[in-house]
Amino acid sequence: MHVPTVPSRLLAGAWLAIAALTVLVVVTAHLDAPDGLLLDVAVGLAALGLCGLLFTRHAVAAALGLAVLAALSPAATPAATAATLQVARSRPLRTALPVAVAGALGHAVQALWHPVPLPLEWWLLCDVAVHAALLGWGAFWQERALVLWSLRDRARRAEAEQEQRVTEARTAERTRIAREMHDTLAHRLSLLAATAGALEYRPDADPVALAAAAGRVRSGVSDALEDLRQVIRLLRADPQDLGHAPTLADVARLVEEARSAGSDVAYDAPPTDVADQVPPGVRRTVFRVVQEGLTNARRHAPSAAVRVDLELADGAARVRVTDDGAGPGTPGVRPRSGTGIGPGSGTGIVGLRERVTLLDGRLDAGARAGGGFVLEAWLPWER
Incomplete structure (x- = not known):
């Protein structure tokens, strides 16, 4: 008492x-x-x-x-x-x-x-x-x-x-911004590094090809600056406002960008009528999974063939990015010289897992039994 x-x-x-x-x-x-x-x-x-x-x-x-x-x-x-x-x-x-x-x-x-x-x-x-x-x-x-x-x-x-809630909110906001920066800038800069590496190690290439590569670098820098502006806008926006929600059509754009940088990527887009039923949150996460998968393949297995599979059925999206090269974490393996891409920070998969968990989904990442690496996510939604 x-x-x-x-x-x-x-x-x-x-x-x-x-x-x-x-x-x-x-x-x-x-x-x-x-x-x-x-x-x-x-x-x-x-x-x-x-x-x-x-x-x-x-x-x-x-x-x-x-x-x-x-x-x-x-x-x-x-x-x-x-x-x-x-x-x-x-x-x-x-x-x-x-x-x-x-x-x-x-x-x-x-x-x-x-x-x-x-x-x-x-x-x-x-x-x-x-x-x-x-x-x-x-x-x-x-x-x-x-x-x-x-x-x-x-x-x-x-x-x-209240102080604890403020600290947790600040930490969550920093994590959100860090995740957005990684998902956008890391992908864009890896494309630039791959293209710049080709220019550096193939100075004897056809002038037309060199000019095209330089144009892709210029365009990539412009896109990277726009991505940076988007991240800055996120810093000033409402925490619930994540900006533009990528559509499944943007997945095809990612694939085209990877192909233009020299990657061998196979992808079959799902039917448009089915894709329109996918909620914005699931679309955004599918986009980020493909983005991270392509970035990892470009960083750790630059010469590997990559395949992107996207299935939309039974109220769920299943996205799978596989390559036939040496995946991240394989002992003794380093990126080939000439790519200009260094080792990753390891935060990409962590951020993806957080995104997928928030949608009650499941994320698997690891080496394939027959060689290569696989990144796969299963994301449910309510119709």
């Missing part, structure tokens, strides 16, 4: 106030009758000493001791009253109630042998009412403090959770 704490300055102020009231009670009681002064002074000093224990784990014992002192002398009344309030404020009701009863009984005993300013019946009624009020006030004070503490704790936890 959380016990409300009291600042040290407030504790000192409360003790001084109790001490002043104790002195006032003693002085008032003995202005005209000095009899019993020694007892009242002794009780007052003892009561002030016990006040120091009211804000420790011995508060209940100190309050019961003050109730006993209150039965001996009115000099203990200020301290005993404060004790009832403090116990009610800091302890459960089942503990504070007996303390309040003890305080009321102590003052009732005091009234039996010590002169009081009211008739005994009224004094006892006021005694019970005052201690009941102290008990209720202390319990209310405690509950209020607990509610405030709970609200502050809830606010702190909400702030921490």
